[in-house]
Amino acid sequence: MVERHIGLSIFCHVVLLLGAAAVGMPLYFAFVAGSLTVGEVQQVPFPLLPGDHFVENTIGAWNEGDFGQLYINSFIVTVGIVVGKLTVSIIAAFAVTYFRFPFRMTAFWLIFISLMLPVEVRIIPTYEAVADAGGPLRSFFEAIGLTGFLANTTGYQLDAALQWNMVNTYSGLILPLIASASATFLFRQFFLTVPDELCEAAKLDGAGPLKFFRDVLLPLSSANIAALSIILFLYGWNQYLWPLLFTTEKEMYTAMIGLKDLIPVADAQPAWNIAMAASFFVMAPPALVILLMQRWFTKGLVDSSK
Amino acid sequence: MPASDALRLDEGAATRPRFPLLPWLGSLVGSSETGLKASHFRRPWLAAGLVAPQLLILLFFFFIPTWKALSLAFVQVDPFGGTMIFVGLDNFTTLFSSPEYRDSAVLTLWFTTVQCVATLLVAGLLAFATDQVMRGKAIYKGVILLPYAIAPAISGVLWAFLFNPTVGPLAHMLHDLGFAWDPNRRPFDALLLVSVAAVWKHICYDYIFLVAAFLAVPASVIEAGAIDGARPVRRFLTITLPMAAPTIFFLIVMNFVYGLFETFGIIDTITHGGPAGSTNTLVYKVYQDGFRQLDLGSSAAQSVVLMAIAILFTVLQFRAVERKVNYQV
Numbered sequence: 001m002v003e004r005h006i007g008l009s010i011f012c013h014v015v016l017l018l019g020a021a022a023v024g025m026p027l028y029f030a031f032v033a034g035s036l037t038v039g040e041v042q043q044v045p046f047p048l049l050p051g052d053h054f055v056e057n058t059i060g061a062w063n064e065g066d067f068g069q070l071y072i073n074s075f076i077v078t079v080g081i082v083v084g085k086l087t088v089s090i091i092a093a094f095a096v097t098y099f100r101f102p103f104r105m106t107a108f109w110l111i112f113i114s115l116m117l118p119v120e121v122r123i124i125p126t127y128e129a130v131a132d133a134g135g136p137l138r139s140f141f142e143a144i145g146l147t148g149f150l151a152n153t154t155g156y157q158l159d160a161a162l163q164w165n166m167v168n169t170y171s172g173l174i175l176p177l178i179a180s181a182s183a184t185f186l187f188r189q190f191f192l193t194v195p196d197e198l199c200e201a202a203k204l205d206g207a208g209p210l211k212f213f214r215d216v217l218l219p220l221s222s223a224n225i226a227a228l229s230i231i232l233f234l235y236g237w238n239q240y241l242w243p244l245l246f247t248t249e250k251e252m253y254t255a256m257i258g259l260k261d262l263i264p265v266a267d268a269q270p271a272w273n274i275a276m277a278a279s280f281f282v283m284a285p286p287a288l289v290i291l292l293m294q295r296w297f298t299k300g301l302v303d304s305s306k
Numbered sequence: 307m308p309a310s311d312a313l314r315l316d317e318g319a320a321t322r323p324r325f326p327l328l329p330w331l332g333s334l335v336g337s338s339e340t341g342l343k344a345s346h347f348r349r350p351w352l353a354a355g356l357v358a359p360q361l362l363i364l365l366f367f368f369f370i371p372t373w374k375a376l377s378l379a380f381v382q383v384d385p386f387g388g389t390m391i392f393v394g395l396d397n398f399t400t401l402f403s404s405p406e407y408r409d410s411a412v413l414t415l416w417f418t419t420v421q422c423v424a425t426l427l428v429a430g431l432l433a434f435a436t437d438q439v440m441r442g443k444a445i446y447k448g449v450i451l452l453p454y455a456i457a458p459a460i461s462g463v464l465w466a467f468l469f470n471p472t473v474g475p476l477a478h479m480l481h482d483l484g485f486a487w488d489p490n491r492r493p494f495d496a497l498l499l500v501s502v503a504a505v506w507k508h509i510c511y512d513y514i515f516l517v518a519a520f521l522a523v524p525a526s527v528i529e530a531g532a533i534d535g536a537r538p539v540r541r542f543l544t545i546t547l548p549m550a551a552p553t554i555f556f557l558i559v560m561n562f563v564y565g566l567f568e569t570f571g572i573i574d575t576i577t578h579g580g581p582a583g584s585t586n587t588l589v590y591k592v593y594q595d596g597f598r599q600l601d602l603g604s605s606a607a608q609s610v611v612l613m614a615i616a617i618l619f620t621v622l623q624f625r626a627v628e629r630k631v632n633y634q635v
Binding site for chain 2: 003005008009011012013015016019020022023024026027029030033041042044045046087088089091092094095096097098099100101102104105107108110111114115116117118120121122123124125126127128129130133136175176178179180181184188191192194196197199200203208209210234237238239240241244245256259260263270272275276279282283286287289290291294298301302
């Protein structure tokens with residue numbers, strides 16, 4: 001144990017208090033604004049104490065934005081991203097670390113090269129790809145002549161059958177965000193640290209690969225799965241750019257896009273009280289997750305970059 | 307149990323979790339042992355079935371879009387007929403000679419650098435203080451970590467309100483102090499506001515990593531410093547900070563990645579890239595040009611430039627991670 005300095009301790013507490021205040025200040029003012037009426041929110045100077053319209057504004061915002069539906073959408077998309085990405089990643093990581101098969105390294109590099117490009121840099125082509133997911137298949141069948149052959153022989157229109165437009169669908173909101181290998185990479189790194197003896201023992205006991213995966217590897221990965229689920233939940237819930245591009249009908253909006261629609265624009269009535277009240281229930285699910293599972297998630301986050 | 311699944315203890319597996327930057331071409335098809343467990347299975351069809359979902363998703367939502375972006379960057383598309391003409395590097399030369407694009411690049415560099423340095427400094431100070439104090443750690447941490455849960459878009463909404471020139475409480479204060487604050491009209495104000503919102507949202511990330519890094523410094527080394535008469539601040543500067551250097555390098559890379567690619571929501575909710583393009587970063591400009599102006603050729607060329615930047619940062623990131631593993635005590 002080393003010596004302690006009273007002066008330094010006080011300084012550090014002051015720094016931390018200031019830091020916490022700076023972090024909390026926008027949230028406090030948002031709460032104050034959310035508890036005022038439209039008239040009060042435009043006062044100069046701005047009131048420093050909350051009013052008593054918070055519940056009223058929250059209900060107003062909830063109904064105005066039809067957040068019941070948007071909340072359901074957000075939950076479906078987020079759970080889809082978490083479950084989908086975890087499932088796809090863990091079995092892919094299992095395959096590349098525990099199986100010897102031809103083109104194993106090809107599969108490995110095809111997967112890991114996708115770590116290089118975040119979805120933001122390929123927004124437009126991804127949009128096209130998802131708006132017309134059948135396009136590549138159509139051109140492929142066209143090129144090998146299958147389309148013409150089927151049309152001539154059976155009258156079946158392959159072109160028409162391969163029109164998959166995923167705009168305004170849940171799969172369109174989920175699949176492009178699953179298409180990254182980050183989770184696969186983490187699981188692979190973890191599997192490489194699992195002792196070889198476990199797999200050998202399982203084999204001696206006559207367990208096949210799937211049994212080994214289910215009874216040994218999955219239970220061992222539970223801590224990683226939990227930490228990754230938290231991180232992916234935040235990632236999915238907080239998505240903004242993709243739902244913005246990919247939802248044109250109000251029924252398919254996510255909660256985040258619904259909130260954006262409540263921001264007052266120039267020349268409109270500055271209903272910031274409604275927008276601020278809404279921001280609280282939109283950020284509530286991830287905030288609760290962070291508050292309740294702080295230890296899991298900080299450990300998971302730091303470990304995941306190793 | 308199939309005979310092919312027999313134990314293979316003799317095969318040395320190269321299980322070092324490393325990420326070589328360039329694969330040996332031969333190892334792509336051959337039976338390379340890289341990253342293969344010494345004890346493994348031989349069921350090629352099962353393995354193929356297990357990687358298939360990942361590969362299919364990547365094919366449709368990663369490889370085909372990336373290929374399209376690359377090919378679109380070298381053609382000119384007629385907006386009505388849909389015919390394509392190969393134009394070589396024309397899209398790129400037009401892009402780089404456009405003053406708007408250059409402004410956007412300079413602005414992005416300025417924004418990401420300021421954001422990166424400010425985030426690291428504030429998070430470093432807070433992490434240092436957290437490392438020193440005894441009481442109340444959990445509460446401080448809980449509050450400081452909260453923005454991690456908050457989406458960039460919501461951070462944007464909160465700060466847009468605080469500094470809104472007509473209703474925002476902090477804008478009122480600035481006006482009282484005599485500043486003509488107005489992010490809707492004054493480019494510098496807009497950029498400052500976007501930077502503040504971006505830093506506020508990202509401090510928690512750097513903070514988590516720095517707290518963990520400072521905590522990982524062995525107590526014995528700190529005590530040795532104390533015995534030699536080094537006071538806390540000196541110990542921090544000469545022992546803790548150098549030992550956390552790999553983490554700091556990693557965070558610099560991650561801050562740049564965040565500033566470049568993840569601040570879209572902040573910009574879109576606060577300024578929409580304005581006023582006069584003063585917050586139109588490279589990623590926001592791709593969206594503007596592609597979805598608002600429908601200039602697909604230019605937008606694809608911009609995507610390719612961004613891809614190059616993203617690849618550069620991924621390489622740096624892997625280097626940072628490797629260094630971290632190697633240097634950790």
